[in-house]
Amino acid sequence: MNAEIIAVGSELLLGQITNTNARFLSQHLAEIGVNIYYHTVVGDNEAQLEDAVILAQKRADLIIFSGGLGPTKDDLTKETIARLIGTTLEYNEEALQSIEAYFAKTGRIMTENNKKQALVIKDSIILKNDNGMAPGMFAKADGTYYMLLPGPPREMQPMFLNYGRPEILKTMEKVERIESRVLRFFGIGESALETEIDDILMKQANPTIAPLAGDGEVILRITAKHESPDEAFRLIQQAEEEILERVGAFFYGYEDTTIAAELAAKLKEKQVTIAAAESLTGGLFLGELTAIPGTSAFVKGGVVCYTNEVKEQVLHVNKETLDARGAVSAECAKELAQNVRKLCDAHIGISFTGVAGPDKLEGQEPGTVFLAIAFEGKETIVHPLKMAGSRAGIRKRTVKYGCHYLLQLLD
Amino acid sequence: MNAEIIAVGSELLLGQITNTNARFLSQHLAEIGVNIYYHTVVGDNEAQLEDAVILAQKRADLIIFSGGLGPTKDDLTKETIARLIGTTLEYNEEALQSIEAYFAKTGRIMTENNKKQALVIKDSIILKNDNGMAPGMFAKADGTYYMLLPGPPREMQPMFLNYGRPEILKTMEKVERIESRVLRFFGIGESALETEIDDILMKQANPTIAPLAGDGEVILRITAKHESPDEAFRLIQQAEEEILERVGAFFYGYEDTTIAAELAAKLKEKQVTIAAAESLTGGLFLGELTAIPGTSAFVKGGVVCYTNEVKEQVLHVNKETLDARGAVSAECAKELAQNVRKLCDAHIGISFTGVAGPDKLEGQEPGTVFLAIAFEGKETIVHPLKMAGSRAGIRKRTVKYGCHYLLQLLD
Numbered sequence: 001m002n003a004e005i006i007a008v009g010s011e012l013l014l015g016q017i018t019n020t021n022a023r024f025l026s027q028h029l030a031e032i033g034v035n036i037y038y039h040t041v042v043g044d045n046e047a048q049l050e051d052a053v054i055l056a057q058k059r060a061d062l063i064i065f066s067g068g069l070g071p072t073k074d075d076l077t078k079e080t081i082a083r084l085i086g087t088t089l090e091y092n093e094e095a096l097q098s099i100e101a102y103f104a105k106t107g108r109i110m111t112e113n114n115k116k117q118a119l120v121i122k123d124s125i126i127l128k129n130d131n132g133m134a135p136g137m138f139a140k141a142d143g144t145y146y147m148l149l150p151g152p153p154r155e156m157q158p159m160f161l162n163y164g165r166p167e168i169l170k171t172m173e174k175v176e177r178i179e180s181r182v183l184r185f186f187g188i189g190e191s192a193l194e195t196e197i198d199d200i201l202m203k204q205a206n207p208t209i210a211p212l213a214g215d216g217e218v219i220l221r222i223t224a225k226h227e228s229p230d231e232a233f234r235l236i237q238q239a240e241e242e243i244l245e246r247v248g249a250f251f252y253g254y255e256d257t258t259i260a261a262e263l264a265a266k267l268k269e270k271q272v273t274i275a276a277a278e279s280l281t282g283g284l285f286l287g288e289l290t291a292i293p294g295t296s297a298f299v300k301g302g303v304v305c306y307t308n309e310v311k312e313q314v315l316h317v318n319k320e321t322l323d324a325r326g327a328v329s330a331e332c333a334k335e336l337a338q339n340v341r342k343l344c345d346a347h348i349g350i351s352f353t354g355v356a357g358p359d360k361l362e363g364q365e366p367g368t369v370f371l372a373i374a375f376e377g378k379e380t381i382v383h384p385l386k387m388a389g390s391r392a393g394i395r396k397r398t399v400k401y402g403c404h405y406l407l408q409l410l411d
Numbered sequence: 412m413n414a415e416i417i418a419v420g421s422e423l424l425l426g427q428i429t430n431t432n433a434r435f436l437s438q439h440l441a442e443i444g445v446n447i448y449y450h451t452v453v454g455d456n457e458a459q460l461e462d463a464v465i466l467a468q469k470r471a472d473l474i475i476f477s478g479g480l481g482p483t484k485d486d487l488t489k490e491t492i493a494r495l496i497g498t499t500l501e502y503n504e505e506a507l508q509s510i511e512a513y514f515a516k517t518g519r520i521m522t523e524n525n526k527k528q529a530l531v532i533k534d535s536i537i538l539k540n541d542n543g544m545a546p547g548m549f550a551k552a553d554g555t556y557y558m559l560l561p562g563p564p565r566e567m568q569p570m571f572l573n574y575g576r577p578e579i580l581k582t583m584e585k586v587e588r589i590e591s592r593v594l595r596f597f598g599i600g601e602s603a604l605e606t607e608i609d610d611i612l613m614k615q616a617n618p619t620i621a622p623l624a625g626d627g628e629v630i631l632r633i634t635a636k637h638e639s640p641d642e643a644f645r646l647i648q649q650a651e652e653e654i655l656e657r658v659g660a661f662f663y664g665y666e667d668t669t670i671a672a673e674l675a676a677k678l679k680e681k682q683v684t685i686a687a688a689e690s691l692t693g694g695l696f697l698g699e700l701t702a703i704p705g706t707s708a709f710v711k712g713g714v715v716c717y718t719n720e721v722k723e724q725v726l727h728v729n730k731e732t733l734d735a736r737g738a739v740s741a742e743c744a745k746e747l748a749q750n751v752r753k754l755c756d757a758h759i760g761i762s763f764t765g766v767a768g769p770d771k772l773e774g775q776e777p778g779t780v781f782l783a784i785a786f787e788g789k790e791t792i793v794h795p796l797k798m799a800g801s802r803a804g805i806r807k808r809t810v811k812y813g814c815h816y817l818l819q820l821l822d
């Protein structure tokens with residue numbers, strides 16, 4: 001089944017709101033094996049909508065509309081569809097009663113234009129609106145299905161999942177399930193990772209493997225199609241194993257996890273406590289780690305040593321180190337990590353010092369970073385890093401490198 | 412000028428990401444009086460893209476593309492457009508050099524497919540990519556303009572604002588300017604603010620005033636239309652004055668600023684230094700403040716005192732306070748603020764202690780927060796707060812309250 005999504009609303013074209021409905025619908029249609037080939041957005045304009053529908057009729061088996069079911073004169077989706085498929089609108093008793101009940105309940109006066117929301121396409125299947133007044137519709141004409149949904153996500157989403165999607169499933173003979181899994185990598189660039197797994201990417205058909213980059217990470221989405229969910233799962237599993245054999249060293253987690261969340265889980269599992277000295281990152285590392293509930297069991301705390309004064313007085317970095325090597329140095333990073341570990345009585349001390357930019361610091365370029373890890377009873381390791389990009393990007397990636405090296409160490 | 416936006420990317424049709432680019436572009440095009448009639452999304456598929464372009468050519472003077480400029484085989488936007496307008500691609504020396512420089516700087520190996528990103532449409536105007544490798548393009552053929560932008564928002568947005576939009580403006584003869592201004596408020600709810608300015612909202616025509624809520628803030632966008640930018644500016648100015656007369660106490664800044672950025676500017680202006688003791692917020696406050704360049708002049712640093720151990724040993728909170736009152740108490744907040752100020756030798760010490768949730772702490776409900784501000788030579792002020800919402804929301808809003816109270820104090 002091939003489908004298209006048409007969102008109706010001038011507020012979308014004016015950039016006042018984002019078309020999140022298209023994403024929501026696409027995601028849930030993909031799961032039941034419906035292919036989406038186009039998203040279109042048109043304004044509250046009958047001629048534009050008509051053009052979009054006529055075009056979609058030539059390409060799709062199912063056209064899903066969101067928006068334009070409200071009470072105002074601007075709302076013309078159902079009027080336009082009814083006309084184009086040669087039928088009319090009629091009042092739906094149930095919808096009319098529920099609109100009246102809504103007004104009675106809220107004590108507001110029902111104006112005449114609200115009744116318009118109870119008008120539905122003749123002979124269509126009505127999709128109940130549990131969170132608003134305008135019902136949805138599902139109609140068939142000349143071999144094409146039409147599903148009309150309201151625009152507000154809080155009305156549209158439950159209507160689609162509870163009433164809309166089941167109607168689509170009824171029309172499908174064989175449902176090909178699409179299962180997908182997201183693998184997350186850090187410490188390797190997108191093209192380097194693609195080069196490593198180029199032959200796997202080339203031969204892909206089922207499952208497909210789509211790389212995405214973002215915020216210094218690489219994300220692979222493996223998607224398999226099969227009538228049997230078990231078989232789809234097996235296909236994904238097999239592709240994952242092949243990929244991780246090559247680039248497993250950079251893999252850190254699945255789906256929507258973050259590298260900080262993975263680190264938190266690992267610290268908890270290993271019962272290892274941590275403290276951080278944050279110069280460059282200014283609190284971001286601990287801020288991200290403590291975003292996760294229950295972190296007080298293993299995050300002791302730390303020091304934001306933004307100035308050399310605090311490095312010296314609170315974290316007791318040697319004055320000679322600061323004078324001779326500077327704050328942006330491997331030596332300073334080392335002392336910071338060791339001393340914050342002792343100060344906070346933690347198993348691990350980690351430190352971040354460097355130049356976030358935009359200006360140079362101590363004659364060093366933005367992106368020059370030293371990250372040190374002091375582990376109780378082990379030699380302190382310093383990781384020098386070189387990064388490009390904005391101040392925000394450098395700081396964020398430095399935090400991720402911290403998580404990355406700690407995960408490697410704890411494994 | 413009539414425009415359409417075509418986003419290219421199968422990940423959009425699969426519902427993996429939302430088409431936020433269309434909204435961003437629409438919003439900024441509306442401001443310069445460019446009308447957008449359609450948004451379209453197509454997959455990484457040449458035939459589909461071609462159909463969409465041929466259709467858009469019939470309707471639009473300007474077609475803006477986002478996505479499909481990357482290094483992989485899937486990326487085919489510029490190839491398709493070049494073919495459709497009867498031209499070819501050629502290497503752009505500057506882009507090639509900046510890609511090579513990027514790899515040289517980061518020390519990573521440049522793979523052959525990265526070079527593909529330096530291929531541009533012959534005779535097009537190149538739009539520099541300050542945040543990535545693929546340059547954008549602006550071409551004209553047979554009376555239609557084509558603008559090609561990269562897909563990742565962090566590359567696309569600055570490219571469009573700095574290089575893309577100015578090219579569009581050059582092609583326009585008479586522009587009915589739409590000027591807009593965003594006012595940002597914190598410390599007042601959306602409906603409370605709307606009630607305060609209800610009569611101003613009711614009478615609006617030109618300018619229009621649109622309230623938006625987000626992340627504990629209220630945002631008002633004032634938009635005026637006029638051929639003369641001066642007159643549009645005057646209309647906005649007048650509306651702003653009327654609004655601020657009523658709710659100016661909660662106003663903190665314009666456009667895309669953040670309350671942390673406003674605080675940083677104020678600290679700099681007043682030459683006041685600050686240190687923070689962060690329990691509840693775990694580093695978020697200093698992390699946000701140090702996100703702003705040049706903050707080392709007034710941010711001394713601080714302590715992330717996530718555990719009571721660190722509160723006692725590093726920040727010397729009295730054991731009796733912790734035993735008798737608990738860490739989540741006005742007394743603890745007060746000592747933390749005073750002691751971190753002294754420890755870091757700053758003019759101001761601020762502290763954040765409380766319950767982020769989801770679980771209770773010391774028998775207190777999530778959202779119970781104490782925020783204290785110790786100012787050299789003044790009495791320490793404690794602000795008790797009660798918040799609802801998620802762990803992340805409570806932490807973020809606590810940081811904003813910190814900025815809000817500091818701004819009030821410094822004014």
